Amino acid sequence: MSREPILVVGLGCQRGCPASTLRALLDQALLAHGVALDQVRALASIDLKRDEPGLLELAEQLALPMTCFSAEQLADYRERLSHRSEIAFERTGCYGIAESAALALADQLGTTPAMLLIPRQKGPMSTLALARTS
Template structure:
């Protein structure tokens, strides 16, 4: 976890099924933030795979939070495979990477931060979506 005196800047990695409602993503995010004692104000950006660049729920959540949505190709996410808490064969078959939420969070955190990214909250799951939190250094 993070030292009590620091306030990390969060990147939220998200993966979801096509047509996933924004309410589902918001509920997963709010539950994760509450459980791990983070605030919405700490979120700097959302991240996902480029296949989801136009996904309405991701765009709606980014707009609601007033943060950008960064998207990465499966090739850009591949280097983070060794840092994943879980490797999903199903995710790989659909996207070309073993874990969208964690990989995307780490990729964008590395892009935004000045130190190596750190996965703060590993993959959280609900039936239609996954979410992970990384620190942007």
């Protein structure tokens, strides 16, 4: 009997990025990859964004748990990223918030190693990635 895959969205954003901007990027990415919103189990980001109003509002709108990871935890995912940003590293200490956070949470929730289903997508003021595990 196969279990439903666990899908997790990782998000990065600039300060002050509104929830509507994050939601538009999420909807666009899911639609482009044929993933239904109700398949997404959780959201993830870096702990620097723990109090970011747009991220918190999006999690509330979607009724999804939001997990934040430290830069040290996310740095471990460097080799698994499709895109490494020097700017992100200078600012946060990790090379990619969206992909790293998605992989970290999927690894935490699943029993198989997480993989990126949707690599880093860039929108206005925001980035998104989707990881899956089972």
